Amino acid sequence: MNGSAHSTPTVLDINLKRGPAGLGFNIVGGADQQYIMNDSGIYVAKIKENGAAALDGRLQEGDRILAINGQKLENLSHGAAxxxxxxxxxxxxxxxxxxxxxxxxxPASSRSDGESSPALGTWTLLTVFTLAVVAAAGFIAYKRFHPHPRGRF
Known part of the structure; x- marks a missing residue:
């Protein structure tokens, strides 16, 4: 064992038959709407209950779709995918x-095919930054109204 925590990704070929509600899943990502920073891949955002993908059972939220009917999805825009x-x-x-x-x-989104979704990493960084600013402002306000007690000698 070399101590590595990484495993080789599993690639599956999944055949789905389009049902009344389509293929039964939503996607995020693309070259113009990256779901993961510096990654233009197309990812499964949500599996719809009782849809073709859910009934098959192999496709999971977070899986990356590499190709459709043999056509690779590399560097495609979200709309093209x-x-x-x-x-x-x-x-x-x-x-x-x-x-x-x-x-x-x-994916943290359940948007339908064709809707854009911000990258999870971008949202997380924005949230952390906002919380840091709020915490700093709170600390400054506290120190302003509660000065450090002066010792008596």
Whole structure:
């Protein structure tokens, strides 16, 4: 054992038959709407209950979709990827890289296909920055109205 916590990602070929509600999942990502910083991949955001993907059971939230019917999704915009899904036909073959079991930070969005979603990393950094500013302002206000007691000698 070399001490590495990384595992080789599993790639699956999943065949889905489009149902009345489509393929049954939503996506995020793309070259123009990166879900993960510096990664233009297309990711599964939400599996719809009783949809084709849920009934199959192999596709999971957070999985990266590598190709649709043999067409790679590398460097595609979000809109172009959505259009590929919409025009893929009734029987759709997906090449999917499963989310690592060590990285359980799946998509935090349930937006439908075609809707944009901010990157989780961007949202998290913004939240941390905002909390730091609020904490600093609170500390300054506290110190202003509660000065350090002066010792008597």
């Amino acid at each position: 959505v259009e590929l899904f919409r025009s893929a036909g009734e029987d759709v073959q997906l090449s999917v890289q499963q989310r690592s079991t060590l990285l359980q930070n799946g």
